[in-house]
Amino acid sequence: MTTTTSGGTSDRGVIHDIGYRHYTGPRLGRRHIVTALYADSLRGAYGLGRSAKSKIIPMGLFVLMAVPAAILVLVTAVSKVTEIPGGYTSYTFKLQALIPVFLAAQAPVVVARDLRFRVMSLYLSRPLRRDDYVLAKYAAFATAVFALLVTPLLILFAGALLLKLPFGEQISGFLPALAGDILFALVLAAIALMIASVTPRRGFGVAAIVTVLTVMTTVGLSAEAIAAEHGSWTLAGHLGMISPFSVVQGVQTWLFGADNPAPAGPQGTAGGLIYTAVTAAVLAGCYGFLLLRYRKVSVS
Template sequence: MSVKTSTGAIHNIGYRRYDGPRLGRSEIRKAVYSQTLKGSFGIGRGVSGKLFPWFLVACSLFPALILVIVQSQMPVNPELGPQAIIPLNHYVTFIIMVPMLYLGSQAPQAFSRDIRFKVLPLYFSRQLTATDYVRSRLLGLWTATSAILIAPLVLLYLGGLLISLPFIETTMALLAASVSVLLLTAMITVISALIASVTPRRGLGAAAIIAVLVGSFTVAQFLQAIGHVLGDEQTSVWLGVTSPVSLYDGVQNFLFQGEPFNFTSNLLIPTPSAPAGLTLLLVSIAIVCGGWALLNSRYRKVAAS
């Protein structure tokens, strides 16, 4: 007696075809930007990933809050009128370690993790290009770093209005300081991203970023202080090219007619002359553009490997 064998059957295990609209390349870029921005503040990460960035946010805001409280309680000089304790264009210099430590912790998270775990081919298997990836990551980190520095400036601005500082002058000072901060964060973000992209190990990347940013700033401040003490003030201005922070300080005071502050020696460096100021501005732009080009080259090479 022959046994009749049953034929095989295909079962529906739950997969569904997607027939709706497909989002394009711009939406992928937005998703990478959003993920980078949120990740820079620990959103979507564990508790340990949230603690340090928000601690640094508090470190940037707390001194500004103290200044606002102290200013509001100070007696007004009848001759000079209400005065700010620290000008807006000097505040970032006092908390400059905050963005350096922030980028040291977050740039490797944004730029070296995908290289370390070899998942970049998954990004580039779709419409996203290496340039799109770099742009989205860089903009996300730049936005986060800029927000950390501009937020206390806004707090100081509101505190200045609270003690009846001139509205137009204070508003213009805020705008000038904010534009300068955007230039500073563009420089240090590009430098940090470039270092992180060539150091896949997160710890080494963080140490290298902090060493470069802090080391260059310390050297620049030391050299500028020596130039000022020796009486060669314009040379001390030119020596600002050795650090992104000194470049930022020189450029903002060249463009907005202030006085650069030397943090190491508590000396006011003179406002740059026209040749020095233009040189500092061009060097700042060159750092951003050069770092952008090197980052694109690095990720195109990774994508091709």
């Protein structure tokens, strides 16, 4: 056989076809594949590598979450107070309304897209394992949520250090908030992905996630407040767990000693243990559900 130079037909310009070359380089293993899927999904969660349109919502929310932090730092600097107004833990709580929007808009991008457009066939016919797909997608989305939550905290902390606020106070406020945000990202990402994985149509996924998160949060907080009003603190504590946000905040308070903006929160050690157990159960349940869900995905 001789070298062909016919690859480019005249109407497509001249492209010199040097013929097919076999790939002789390395083929990397499972870890590489999972890492590559993780990186691609994380970029996808913020619309990177996708159209400009798909960047608007995630990037917009990212900025909306971070801007108030920058303003708070400015206010602190101008007013010369010795602490960040509101502190670290309550920052996430105050901007809580934005988080379900991010979860609802981006969880379908991370998982439902592959189901809806049947891209799963292309993954499943490769060495990638189903469980590894779930792991990579979950890790990527949890990281995306964590980035959303932690960026304003980092701005606040960096601002506080620049303003030379007392380091001890700052670090003891920052670390529990950081730990809480890790927990938030893990729990919220698991819930959102679970819902998105059963609603391949993007619109349904968005609606379902917003509904579940906001309804549960509202119901949880209201029930907790009503019970607290009647002085039944234990009951109030238990009712608070209806809200996924309150559950994580409860653990954050109990384990890391963060301020709790909830009406009651976990009551005593028993309450703390229950909150922690519920958080662990939610995580395990959602992740287990995802694993089972992807066992059932067929190649066609």
